[in-house]
Amino acid sequence: MPAPNLIIRIQNYNRVSLGAILGAAPKNLLQKFNLITWVSTDEEPIELGHERTLLVYSFMLPHTTEVANELKSIKHRYPFCETVCGGAQPTSAPKVTLELGFDYVLAGEGEVFFSEFLEKWLENAFEKGIHHAPKAKVNLDLFPGFSTITEYLPPIEISRGCRCGCMFCGVPRLNAATVRHRSLDAITSIVKEYFKLKPGRKRIKFLAPNAFAYGSFSGKPDLNALYDLLETLKRAGVPEINLGSFPSEVRPDYVTREVMELVTPYLSNKTIVMGVQSGSNKMLAKMNRGHTVAQAINAISLVREFGFLPHIDFIVGNPDETQEEQIELVDFMEQMINEFDIKVHMHTFTPLPSTPWENKLQSPIDESVKKRIRTLQAAGKLDGWWENHIGYFRTNQETK
Numbered sequence: 587m588p589a590p591n592l593i594i595r596i597q598n599y600n601r602v603s604l605g606a607i608l609g610a611a612p613k614n615l616l617q618k619f620n621l622i623t624w625v626s627t628d629e630e631p632i633e634l635g636h637e638r639t640l641l642v643y644s645f646m647l648p649h650t651t652e653v654a655n656e657l658k659s660i661k662h663r664y665p666f667c668e669t670v671c672g673g674a675q676p677t678s679a680p681k682v683t684l685e686l687g688f689d690y691v692l693a694g695e696g697e698v699f700f701s702e703f704l705e706k707w708l709e710n711a712f713e714k715g716i717h718h719a720p721k722a723k724v725n726l727d728l729f730p731g732f733s734t735i736t737e738y739l740p741p742i743e744i745s746r747g748c749r750c751g752c753m754f755c756g757v758p759r760l761n762a763a764t765v766r767h768r769s770l771d772a773i774t775s776i777v778k779e780y781f782k783l784k785p786g787r788k789r790i791k792f793l794a795p796n797a798f799a800y801g802s803f804s805g806k807p808d809l810n811a812l813y814d815l816l817e818t819l820k821r822a823g824v825p826e827i828n829l830g831s832f833p834s835e836v837r838p839d840y841v842t843r844e845v846m847e848l849v850t851p852y853l854s855n856k857t858i859v860m861g862v863q864s865g866s867n868k869m870l871a872k873m874n875r876g877h878t879v880a881q882a883i884n885a886i887s888l889v890r891e892f893g894f895l896p897h898i899d900f901i902v903g904n905p906d907e908t909q910e911e912q913i914e915l916v917d918f919m920e921q922m923i924n925e926f927d928i929k930v931h932m933h934t935f936t937p938l939p940s941t942p943w944e945n946k947l948q949s950p951i952d953e954s955v956k957k958r959i960r961t962l963q964a965a966g967k968l969d970g971w972w973e974n975h976i977g978y979f980r981t982n983q984e985t986k
């Protein structure tokens with residue numbers, strides 16, 4: 587009997603998540619399949635015959651419509667083909683995802699769960715429908731976080747989860763309000779593997795919800811852990827360490843003078859990306875950010891003092907946001923631009939599934955506020971897709 591087809595639907599946006607689950611899958615398990623990659627805009631694989639076939643998707647909210655359309659077409663042309671999906675959107679909104687027509691929806695961390703699913707699928711022992719992985723159980727040290735199948739060496743995930751409780755963010759709920767850090771040994775072995783696969787590689791980036799919280803479980807920076815991380819990377823011969831910049835941003839309350847003195851000599855990135863989100867203490871409290879405007883100003887000033895460009899995230903259109911609060915936000919952004927020459931990364935509030943504010947509505951953005959934001963954008967002081975996301979929640983509701 588021929589081996590069943592396992593088709594991996596690869597897009598640029600899912601190389602990280604697919605790399606994580608495929609890298610974690612035992613080789614002898616994958617060898618039981620005829621493994622096929624279907625990349626980007628390529629035609630669907632010609633090997634798609636009438637053998638038993640499983641097509642694997644991983645996606646986020648913005649890709650839902652595109653995936654739904656493709657799935658419909660696949661199901662129409664190849665009704666025998668079974669489909670499974672995981673990733674951020676299926677995890678956050680599994681019911682909505684199942685309604686798109688997937689046979690199996692795997693919600694949660696996939697490193698262990700996906701392999702268990704494949705084993706059972708081979709034996710026809712996995713029921714169709716939604717299945718939830720146990721929350722926050724994956725030991726990052728046991729898995730490499732990448733796979734050569736996806737042909738991408740992603741930023742190395744040094745921490746997963748967050749104990750803060752920002753109302754707009756899904757990270758705490760998805761990780762049961764826990765935080766895990768990858769050990770130095772595990773990080774070192776991934777770095778070595780990267781250099782083996784790409785000997786000329788210079789820059790290594792990292793993935794973390796709060797980069798300067800590496801090694802910390804206490805709610806404040808662990809200077810020893812940060813030092814050990816950076817020294818380890820230096821000793822491993824990483825020519826360019828990119829930490830504190832996308833996709834390993836930082837929180838203002840973790841940017842202290844001690845932290846900046848420690849990290850600056852090691853970093854090659856010229857920008858520090860930091861979530862500040864609002865210039866109003868009242869709004870920061872509503873968002874449950876856990877820091878104040880004064881802490882944000884102190885952090886921005888330190889980032890500038892140590893020679894980095896502060897690239898600062900802000901959100902407008904938050905639930906129940908008043909006109910005064912929006913004006914306060916733009917006043918604050920302009921003040922920070924004038925005093926510290928920051929660059930603003932502007933967002934419009936989007937009610938994401940699995941967040942405390944998932945059922946809240948975006949507040950209308952005052953026209954005078956929009957105008958001032960556009961002026962900053964035209965002056966090159968502000969970037970982001972904020973304007974595309976105005977009214978975005980309506981599209982989301984329609985998808986539901």
Ligand code: SF4
Nearest residue numbers: 748750752755757795
């Ligand atoms: S926005 Fe950042 S700090 Fe807040 S809960 Fe999410 S990951 Fe944690």
